[in-house]
Amino acid sequence: MTSDTAPGPEAGIDAEARVLHAIDRYRLAVMAELRSALAGRNGPPYSLMRYHLGWEDENGRPIDENGGKLLRPTLCLLCCEAVGGEPERGLPAAASIELIHNFSLIHDDLEDRSEQRHGRETLWRRWGEAQAINTGDGMFALAHATLLRLTELGHPPERVLEAVRMLDEATLRLCEGQHRDLLYEGERGISTADYMEMIEGKSAVLIAAACGIGALLGGADDAAVRGLYEFGRRMGLAFQVRDDVLDIWGDSVITGKPAGDDLRAGKNSYPVVAGFERASAEQRKLLEELLANDKPSDADVARGCRLLEKLGAREESERMAVEQGERAVTYLGDLPLNEEFRRDLEQLARFAATRSA
Numbered sequence: 001m002t003s004d005t006a007p008g009p010e011a012g013i014d015a016e017a018r019v020l021h022a023i024d025r026y027r028l029a030v031m032a033e034l035r036s037a038l039a040g041r042n043g044p045p046y047s048l049m050r051y052h053l054g055w056e057d058e059n060g061r062p063i064d065e066n067g068g069k070l071l072r073p074t075l076c077l078l079c080c081e082a083v084g085g086e087p088e089r090g091l092p093a094a095a096s097i098e099l100i101h102n103f104s105l106i107h108d109d110l111e112d113r114s115e116q117r118h119g120r121e122t123l124w125r126r127w128g129e130a131q132a133i134n135t136g137d138g139m140f141a142l143a144h145a146t147l148l149r150l151t152e153l154g155h156p157p158e159r160v161l162e163a164v165r166m167l168d169e170a171t172l173r174l175c176e177g178q179h180r181d182l183l184y185e186g187e188r189g190i191s192t193a194d195y196m197e198m199i200e201g202k203s204a205v206l207i208a209a210a211c212g213i214g215a216l217l218g219g220a221d222d223a224a225v226r227g228l229y230e231f232g233r234r235m236g237l238a239f240q241v242r243d244d245v246l247d248i249w250g251d252s253v254i255t256g257k258p259a260g261d262d263l264r265a266g267k268n269s270y271p272v273v274a275g276f277e278r279a280s281a282e283q284r285k286l287l288e289e290l291l292a293n294d295k296p297s298d299a300d301v302a303r304g305c306r307l308l309e310k311l312g313a314r315e316e317s318e319r320m321a322v323e324q325g326e327r328a329v330t331y332l333g334d335l336p337l338n339e340e341f342r343r344d345l346e347q348l349a350r351f352a353a354t355r356s357a
Contacts, residue, residue: 019351022344023074026087026094030073033095037146045135049142052106052123052135068118071239072097072207075348076214079228082341085218092149093163093217097210099143100167104174104206106136111182112265143167155217163213170209177201184268188276188288192320195273196237204236211235227335231345234328238353241321244269246357248305249314254357260301266291270320275313283307325353 034053038046050056054065073094080090108114109122110132116122124132147167150160180198184190211232215225247262248271262269272291276284290296290304308314328349332342 018344018347022078022348023070026074026077027070029088029091030070030077030094030098033091033146034098037095037099037142041142045131045138048123048127048131048135049102049139051120051126052102052117052139054118054120058121058126070098072101072210075207075232075235076210076217078341078344078348079211079214079232080218082228082337082345083215083218083220083224083335084338085214085220089150089153089155090214090217092146092153093167093213094210096143096147096167097206097213099139099146100171100174101206103136103139103143104178106132106139108178110136111178140171150217159216163216166209166213166216170205173201173205175201177203177205186266186292187268188284188291190268190273192270192273192277195268195270199240199270200233200237203240204233207236207239208233224335224337227331227333231328231331231349234324234331235349235352238321238324238328238349241270241317241324242353242355244271245314245317245321246355248308251356260298260305263290263301263304264296266293271308271313271317274316275308275311278311278313283311321353322350325349 035055038049047056047060050060051058054068055062057063076094076097077087077090081087105117106123109117110124110129114122115125122132123135127135144164144167147164148160150163151157155163177198177200181202184194184198208229209232212225212229215228220228244262247257247267247269248260250257250259252258258264262272272287275287279287286307287304290300293300296304326349329346332345335342337345
């Protein structure tokens with residue numbers, strides 16, 4: 001599929017199959033690297049880390065797990081291989097990026113007062129706020145220790161140092177985005193431009209860093225590293241905006257979340273921000289009342305969903321996600337990439353913008 005071809009239903013099925021294949025290609029190796037990072041580290045807080053990662057129950061008993069989407073480590077290794085590198089040499093970075101992502105989720109659950117993740121109690125809910133903070137901090141440190149294992153694979157010190165710098169810069173931007181997100185809580189009337197800047201930090205830059213670091217470890221030149229970083233940044237924006245659509249209008253059977261979830265939580269997601277930009281004074285009042293309600297009924301949430309659709313917020317959000325996905329593809333441009341992996345990256349960007357879960 002070329003960038004100027006509108007994907008039809010069959011193409012969507014092919015794209016999803018290709019994406020799942022790309023993720024499965026690296027899954028076992030990434031999971032082994034993650035487990036290696038925690039090997040020999042017993043008792044708390046490591047048992048709490050394993051619980052959060054879905055490897056153990058609250059009593060420390062092993063449980064079945066699939067490792068989640070593993071999008072960020074997949075992109076890291078895919079970009080490494082796309083520029084001609086060996087993905088095995090990027091595994092410590094891939095695992096480190098996934099640990100940073102999970103460190104942010106542990107703290108995010110606490111800051112958002114989220115009581116469940118993937119159908120289980122969150123760390124702060126199960127063990128208290130202090131232990132959740134401590135476990136998140138420990139996972140942050142573990143991510144750095146894991147990244148430094150790149151030296152054992154023979155990467156030049158300057159390349160390892162650049163990978164560390166890129167990951168630290170992404171983590172700082174992530175914290176900036178989360179700070180802005182917390183500031184926006186309860187505030188109505190922020191612009192879509194403000195929102196996109198916020199999610200660039202909170203969501204997109206870690207995906208960007210995964211792509212850039214993968215290219216770096218694959219031996220790419222500076223131009224290719226920058227190009228794949230920008231590809232990841234745009235893909236990250238597409239992924240988050242699509243997430244916002246699914247959190248309101250997604251099929252609960254597929255997403256595992258109730259439809260209208262973000263409206264129940266009163267969140268400033270992209271559809272909500274876009275809806276406020278288009279609403280009349282009376283419509284704004286209705287939206288404000290719904291979002292301020294701590295316990296809205298299902299009927300209230302359904303009315304809010306319909307109002308946002310009437311305002312064109314769903315259509316605009318879907319358009320924005322696709323636009324960012326296509327912008328991501330343009331950054332691949334003339335980069336010297338393996339053509340098979342170039343197609344995988346294109347499909348991943350488009351999948352991020354149109355997925356159903």
